[in-house]
Amino acid sequence: MRFHLIDRIETLTPRETITARKVTSVDETYWQATPNGPVLPFGLALEALCQAATWLIMISTDHRLRAALLAVGEATAHRDVAPGEVLSMHATIESMTGEAAILDGTVTAGGERVLEATGILCALIDAERLDDPDHTRRMAHQLQGGGPVG
Amino acid sequence: MSTTRTATGAVAGAFDRIVELEPGRRAVAVRNIPHTLPCFDHHFPRFPVLPGVLLLESMAALAKAAAGGERAWRLASVRGVRFKHFVGPGDQVHLTAEVTGGNRHTTEVRATARVGDRVVATARALALALADEPWEGTA
Structure with missing residues (x-):
């Protein structure tokens, strides 16, 4: 599967918060069999x-920095998510320097919390080491409703 | 051997082989990280790194095996998860899960992932709940 778990960025305030959306489908390959x-x-x-958090970091820094996950203080699931549900991710930067950021966030579906996490610690690393910044800029444009880019 | 599979046997990741299993106490397993994993196409194009959450899913799968019992477990929460070093193509990850507490309805497990002599990730607590029981606050 493509490891892109964000379909759209709905709201974003640089260096503060992001709300992003992902639709799920039975056609995706990650589903876990349970009772x-x-x-x-x-x-x-x-x-x-x-991933919502890393888009917030990238767009806030004009794609100079990208977040790499270092630690999670606590994360709790509140219910299962079934194929076809629409996820809404909301992440907030609690603190940010040039080298690291700490974020909290929730994932909701159908208006219900499905997961919340606190103390998400990310190293902020040179985005060019990981991906072509022009590519991530184009993708950010699409995710924010900009449509196809040449 | 793998105790957890996705519906399509795909990415959510478990482990390749259990090497020790004492149900209710501990389990040890190996997960190989070949360059053919689809996640490396995008994570990241210039520097392939196994997403930390897939390592966490491996720990969770092994924690469920270590918890043992007749009924299926689900991962309810995690505390104190740390990713200390990148894991990439060619690595062989040795996972250890040790039961640290619990009762008939929950099990708490500590987990460690190593590549060679280097600890690459730790989870201070993986809290498991029985998968067929109501979610807390939803009964």
Whole structure:
């Protein structure tokens, strides 16, 4: 699967908060079999929140810095997520320097909390080491409703 | 051997082989990280790194095996998770899960991931709940 767990960025205030959205589909490959049917793995709900956080960092720094996950203080799941649900990730920067950021956040679906996490510690590393900044700029443009870019 | 599989046997990641299992006490497993994993196409194009959450999913799968019992467990919460070093293509990750507490309804597990002699990730507490029981606050 493509490891892009953000479909749209809905609201963003640089260096403060982001709300992003992901639609889930039974056609995706990550579903975990449980006695209650296929569910979104805990780690991927957490990853969706962390990816929202890294878009917030990248856009806040004009794609100079990217977040790499160092630690999670605490994360708690509140219910299962089934195929077809729409996830909304909301992340808030609690503190940020040129080298690291700490964020808190929640994932909701259908208006209900499905996961919350506190103390998400990220190292902020040179984005060019990981990906082509022009590519991430184009993608950010698309995620923010900018449509296709040449 | 793997105790957890996705519906399609895909990415959510467990482990390749259990090397020790004492149900209710501890489990040790190995997970290989080949360059063919689809996540490396995008994470990241210039520097392939296994996403930390997939290592966390491996720890959770092994924690469920260590918890043992007849019924399935789900991961309810995690505390004190630390990713200390990047894990990338070619690495062989040795995972250890040790039961630290619990009762008939919950189990708490501590987990460590090593590559060679280096600790690459730790989880101070993985809290498991029985998968077929109501979620706390939802009964």
